[in-house]
Amino acid sequence: xxxxxxxxxxxxxxxxxxxxxxxDDPHLQPYAKNPRRAEMFIGLLLLLGLAGFCAYGGxxxxxxxxxxxxxxxxxxxxxxxFGLSAWGKYLLxxxxxxxxxxxxxxxxxxxxxxxxxIEDRGKMVFRRRGFLGTILGxxxxxxxxxxxxxxIRSLGPQPKKLLDTTNWRPGxxxxxxxxxxxxxxxxxxxxxxTVFPQGFEGTSVNQTMLVRPGPVDVSIVTMPGRxxxxxxxxxxxxxxxxxxxxxxxxxxxxxxxxxxxxxxSLFDVLTGANPVFGPAPRPLPQLPLMIDSGGFIRxxxxxxQPVGPGFWERS
Amino acid sequence: MTTTTSGAQVRGRGRGRRGKKGAKQDPIVAGxxxxxxxxxxxxxxxxxxxxxxxxxxxxxxxxxALYSFVVLVAxxxxxxxxxxxxxxxxxxxxxxxxxxxxxxxxxxxxTVNLSFxxxxxxxxxxxxxxxxxxxxxxxxxxxxxIFFTGAFRKPRELNWMIGITLLILALTNGFIxxxxxxxxxxxxxxxxxxxxxxxxxxxxxxxAIFLFGGNFPGDGSxxxxxxxxxxxxxxxxxxxxxxxxxxxxxxxxxxxxxGHGRTEKNVVGSPMYPxxxxxxxxxxxxxxxxxxxxGGLAQINPIWQFGQYEPYKISYAVQPDWYMGxxxxxxxxxxxxxxxxxxxxxxxxxxxxxxxxxxxxxxxxYAWPYVEKKLTGDNAEHNLLDRPRDKPxxxxxxVASLAFFFTxxxxxxxxxLANYFKISLNEVLWFFRFAVFIVPTIAGxxxxxxxxxxxxxPGIGRRKRAVVITRTATGEYESVSSxxxxxxxxxxxxxxxxxxxIELNGELEPAEAVTSGVRRIPRR
Numbered sequence: 001x002x003x004x005x006x007x008x009x010x011x012x013x014x015x016x017x018x019x020x021x022x023x024d025d026p027h028l029q030p031y032a033k034n035p036r037r038a039e040m041f042i043g044l045l046l047l048l049g050l051a052g053f054c055a056y057g058g059x060x061x062x063x064x065x066x067x068x069x070x071x072x073x074x075x076x077x078x079x080x081x082f083g084l085s086a087w088g089k090y091l092l093x094x095x096x097x098x099x100x101x102x103x104x105x106x107x108x109x110x111x112x113x114x115x116x117x118i119e120d121r122g123k124m125v126f127r128r129r130g131f132l133g134t135i136l137g138x139x140x141x142x143x144x145x146x147x148x149x150x151x152i153r154s155l156g157p158q159p160k161k162l163l164d165t166t167n168w169r170p171g172x173x174x175x176x177x178x179x180x181x182x183x184x185x186x187x188x189x190x191x192x193x194t195v196f197p198q199g200f201e202g203t204s205v206n207q208t209m210l211v212r213p214g215p216v217d218v219s220i221v222t223m224p225g226r227x228x229x230x231x232x233x234x235x236x237x238x239x240x241x242x243x244x245x246x247x248x249x250x251x252x253x254x255x256x257x258x259x260x261x262x263x264x265s266l267f268d269v270l271t272g273a274n275p276v277f278g279p280a281p282r283p284l285p286q287l288p289l290m291i292d293s294g295g296f297i298r299x300x301x302x303x304x305q306p307v308g309p310g311f312w313e314r315s
Numbered sequence: 316m317t318t319t320t321s322g323a324q325v326r327g328r329g330r331g332r333r334g335k336k337g338a339k340q341d342p343i344v345a346g347x348x349x350x351x352x353x354x355x356x357x358x359x360x361x362x363x364x365x366x367x368x369x370x371x372x373x374x375x376x377x378x379x380a381l382y383s384f385v386v387l388v389a390x391x392x393x394x395x396x397x398x399x400x401x402x403x404x405x406x407x408x409x410x411x412x413x414x415x416x417x418x419x420x421x422x423x424x425x426t427v428n429l430s431f432x433x434x435x436x437x438x439x440x441x442x443x444x445x446x447x448x449x450x451x452x453x454x455x456x457x458x459x460x461i462f463f464t465g466a467f468r469k470p471r472e473l474n475w476m477i478g479i480t481l482l483i484l485a486l487t488n489g490f491i492x493x494x495x496x497x498x499x500x501x502x503x504x505x506x507x508x509x510x511x512x513x514x515x516x517x518x519x520x521x522x523a524i525f526l527f528g529g530n531f532p533g534d535g536s537x538x539x540x541x542x543x544x545x546x547x548x549x550x551x552x553x554x555x556x557x558x559x560x561x562x563x564x565x566x567x568x569x570x571x572x573x574g575h576g577r578t579e580k581n582v583v584g585s586p587m588y589p590x591x592x593x594x595x596x597x598x599x600x601x602x603x604x605x606x607x608x609x610g611g612l613a614q615i616n617p618i619w620q621f622g623q624y625e626p627y628k629i630s631y632a633v634q635p636d637w638y639m640g641x642x643x644x645x646x647x648x649x650x651x652x653x654x655x656x657x658x659x660x661x662x663x664x665x666x667x668x669x670x671x672x673x674x675x676x677x678x679x680x681y682a683w684p685y686v687e688k689k690l691t692g693d694n695a696e697h698n699l700l701d702r703p704r705d706k707p708x709x710x711x712x713x714v715a716s717l718a719f720f721f722t723x724x725x726x727x728x729x730x731x732l733a734n735y736f737k738i739s740l741n742e743v744l745w746f747f748r749f750a751v752f753i754v755p756t757i758a759g760x761x762x763x764x765x766x767x768x769x770x771x772x773p774g775i776g777r778r779k780r781a782v783v784i785t786r787t788a789t790g791e792y793e794s795v796s797s798x799x800x801x802x803x804x805x806x807x808x809x810x811x812x813x814x815x816x817i818e819l820n821g822e823l824e825p826a827e828a829v830t831s832g833v834r835r836i837p838r839r
Contacts, residue, residue: 027811049600064434070611073438074604081600088585088593095590098810099367099582101568101698104470155525155536162530163513163520177627194627204506204531204626239627244646244665245510245531246503249629261629262507263647264730264740277741279646281653281664309510310653310662311520 027097032090039091045083052076163311166238167206168287168302172197174210174236184232184295187212192251194239197299205307207239208287209258210297211251213269222272222286229288234297237273237284240308241265248284258284281310365813368591369571369584373460378595380453382602383446384557390443391546397429397436398422400542402497402535411619419497419623422538426496427619442610447489449606451638454482462683462713464700466570468693472684474563477556479680484556486638488549491541493616493636500616502624503633506531507646514665532626572700576810579698583810634727644726645672648747707766715759722747722754 032038056072059065126133174182174195182195192211200206212233214220220230229235237258239247246262251269257276258267265280267273273284285307288300306314351357368374401421407414409424410431419427429436458478461467467475494501494508509531512523526540527533568582577583585591609615621630635643645668654661679686687709688694703710725732726747733740781797 025814026808028814028817060434066437066611068611069435069438070608074608074611076604077600077607078604081597081602081604083597084600085594085597088590088595088597092585092590092593095585096370096576096583096808096810097365097367097586097813098576099365099568099812101580101582104567152522152525155540156528156533157524159520159524162524196627202625202627207627243510243651244507245513246506247627247629250631261631261633261730262503263643264744265651266740275651278744279649279651279664281651281662309513309665310660311513311523312516312518312659312661313520314660315655315658 027095028093030091031094035091038086042083042086042091045079045086049076049078049080049083052079159313163308163313164306166303166307167197167200167203168208168299169197170299170301172299172302174198174208174289174297174299175201177201182210182297184216184234184291184297187234189213189215189233190253194247194249195236205240207247208236209239209248209251209284210234210236211258211269213253213256220270222270226272226286226288228290229286229300231289231291234289235269236287236289236299237267237269238287238303238307240284241280242275242282242284242309243278243280245309363565364586364588366565366587366591367569367582367584367813368587369569369582371572373464374569375598376453376457376460378598379602380450380457381557382599383450383453383606384553385599386446386603386606387443387450388550390439390446391550393439394429394443395546397425397433398495398542399425400495400539402538414619417623420538422495422497423618423623426498430619438607438611440610441613441615442606444493444615445609445613446606447485447492448615448636448638449602451482451485451489454478454485455638458482459713459717463703463710464570464572465697465706465709466700467684468687468697469684470567470696471563471570474560474567475684476681477560477563479677481553481556481560482680483677484549484553488545488553489636490639491545491549494541495538495545496616496618497538497624498616498618499621499624499628499630500618500633500635502532502626503629504635504639505537506626511665511669514662515670516659516661516666568698570698570700572702577699579696581810582698586813631730634731637724640724640727641720642669642673642723644723644747645669647729648723648726648744648751650748704766704769707763707770710766711759711763714762715755718758719751719755722751726751 030038052072052075056069056076059068059072175198176182176193176195179198179201181198182193187193187210189212192209195208195210196203196206213235214230214233216232218233219227220233220235221227222230222235237248239249241248241260241262243260243263243265246260248258248260248265248267250259250261251257252259256269258269258273259265260267260278260280263279265278266276267280267284268276272286275281275283285303285305287303290298290300292298347357347360350360399421403421404418405421405424407417407419407424407427409415409428411427414427426440430440431437461475461478490504490508494505509523509527512526513519515522524530524533526537528536569584571577571582571584574583585594622628634640646665649664649668652663652667654663690708701709703713729740729743729747732738733743782794783797784792784794786792
């Protein structure tokens with residue numbers, strides 16, 4: 001190293017003494033065959049970008065309009081960026097330039113030395129202090145577990161019976177989403193309605209699909225043992241799909257099927273909402289109905305099983 | 316140091332530039348010196364400026380992902396200034412007339428308000444959504460590039476795994492993101508997510524109920540909880556892993572396709588400064604421009620049309636964002652298996668496609684570099700990329716996997732397909748239950764034999780030149796190769812290190828004598 005020289009060749013990992021390059025080195029020539037034309041093209045693109053930004057700004061100033069904002073901003077950014085990229089590609093040195101790779105791996109003794117340092121010093125730490133190590137480990141483990149308490153356990157209540165129960169009780173009045181009680185004359189044959197127990201309108205777990213597959217003089221018997229559950233042509237099932245819990249919202253009157261629009265499970269209304277197609281593994285629970293003295297529809301009892309998708313504690 | 320004539324010139328010019336004590340200093344030199352005296356950046360910084368980026372189009376794919384993320388952060392900050400992460404019920408009084416007077420949640424109302432009541436709000440909100448879709452897509456395509464060219468091989472296994480983690484995080488945050496506005500689609504998505512968590516054996520019901528603060532839809536805490544995960548926790552992890560991803564890239568340097576002057580021990584391409592910086596900054600703007608245009612011209616997630624989520628409401632053809640399609644498809648075509656024993660239920664029909672199956676997939680992705688190492692016994696370092704056709708088995712496995720995920724994706728629209736083609740839903744479902752195994756098998760074998768065929772053809776993938784057949788006056792035929800087309804001709808220069816100094820000679824214009832248009836041969 002002499003006088004004021006700096007090692008200007010330190011970059012690129014190149015060996016010392018890379019000569020200075022003249023400006024007319026072919027590696028420094030632009031990629032563009034006709035640089036003048038490229039300059040013009042890039043200039044136009046950048047101008048278009050500038051115009052786009054200005055137009056966007058002006059549009060914003062006068063109140064904005066979604067589609068034109070998109071056009072001005074989009075064209076502005078696109079042209080500006082395209083111009084800049086083209087500048088890089090067509091006007092800057094074309095190279096190709098090269099960079100040497102350095103071997104990342106160390107020598108075998110260096111690797112062993114590091115491993116030995118970890119191992120030996122580690123042994124030194126715990127030498128004849130195994131009990132301290134045990135306490136340390138136990139403490140760290142317990143720390144990890146108790147830290148999970150506030151992080152996870154505090155989030156919500158314990159499941160207990162939350163997943164097993166609904167608000168349907170013996171005698172619950174069926175109401176629609178607006179709380180209007182359902183009378184036996186409300187639905188035409190082939191009609192359907194989402195109902196809730198009175199006081200729980202709009203709740204997820206209680207939503208029930210009331211359908212009327214038959215006329216007034218028919219009791220819908222979906223399964224043996226459910227002879228009284230479907231009076232006056234009405235029948236009601238939980239609206240929560242037993243697959244993934246979506247509302248089974250579509251009643252296909254012609255087929256007497258209920259369809260879940262999420263994953264296309266199909267339940268047969270006349271045979272206890274038995275799943276006949278799709279991924280649902282269980283029938284929809286049926287709500288036993290009765291007609292009170294005023295002709296309004298009520299539940300004989302709540303659901304006899306948990307509604308909705310399966311879970312571990314479900315028997 | 317060997318003193319060359321040009322070295323002397325360097326010093327000669329250097330003196331003028333640097334100046335003596337007291338003389339006027341070049342501000343750039345002064346700036347670099349200031350930094351260097353405090354951080355020692357000159358040497359490493361110079362190396363960084365010289366970092367070589369290979370010029371292959373496929374290297375842009377990762378950049379699309381990176382710049383979509385930049386757009387996501389920028390637009391996300393804007394949205395967070397207006398979005399109210401709360402499920403509390405309010406009466407809507409905003410700019411959107413059809414909703415006025417209806418009971419909606421604060422989250423829904425604020426999303427509609429920032430769309431219609433804030434200037435450029437709709438563009439930026441939709442841009443955010445589009446950017447998320449493009450982000451995941453770019454990651455997936457980038458991952459395909461890495462897979463099919465063997466860029467995951469030693470020494471880059473770690474970066475492959477970071478990439479897979481980024482993919483998982485992008486999927487997760489995308490799902491959480493469109494769950495926030497509390498519209499009908501997002502609520503339905505959350506309902507299904509609740510059921511999926513519920514399906515996990517032993518801890519499922521605890522986890523689901525803790526997370527939602529009760530049985531679905533919970534006590535309203537899910538939206539603020541997801542919000543903080545969406546805007547803080549996941550983006551922070553993504554940012555950290557992104558830094559690691561790029562840090563490893565700089566440390567290990569780029570891979571490159573084999574070619575003129577390119578070896579396992581070097582990288583050939585353009586230097587970081589100024590060429591790559593110009594190109595990539597431009598590309599950031601191009602990506603932004605495309606997303607911006609999409610944001611205002613292509614409607615996405617019009618929540619005011621879906622309406623406020625109510626647990627008892629549902630709509631036809633409810634579908635998640637595209638990147639959740641494979642999981643939705645898996646949920647749809649799974650046979651209805653649910654196991655019951657000892658007073659317990661295992662809803663396998665949900666647990667398998669939505670928990671086990673993605674778990675298996677992602678673990679296979681993580682393990683792939685080591686699986687391949689085991690299969691091929693190849694433990695060498697690789698910096699030169701493979702042409703997919705040269706590795707028929709890997710390519711076949713990749714194509715089969717892609718076909719598998721595409722089939723699952725298509726299966727997520729069984730109802731739409733059945734409607735569109737007027738086929739019964741039943742037949743569509745059974746078709747997909749078989750297709751999901753048959754299509755990948757066929758695609759894999761097809762890819763394998765195609766690769767085998769291609770690897771035998773000379774000059775494959777090169778530009779073909781027309782061959783002109785002429786008939787001479789005597790009736791003889793003669794074949795003549797046509798003249799080379801522009802770009803075919805130029806000779807490729809031998810790669811050179813980035814020059815330490817460029818002699819500008821006081822003039823910025825290159826001498827006219829220089830043969831302009833020394834073109835590189837197109838990349839092969």
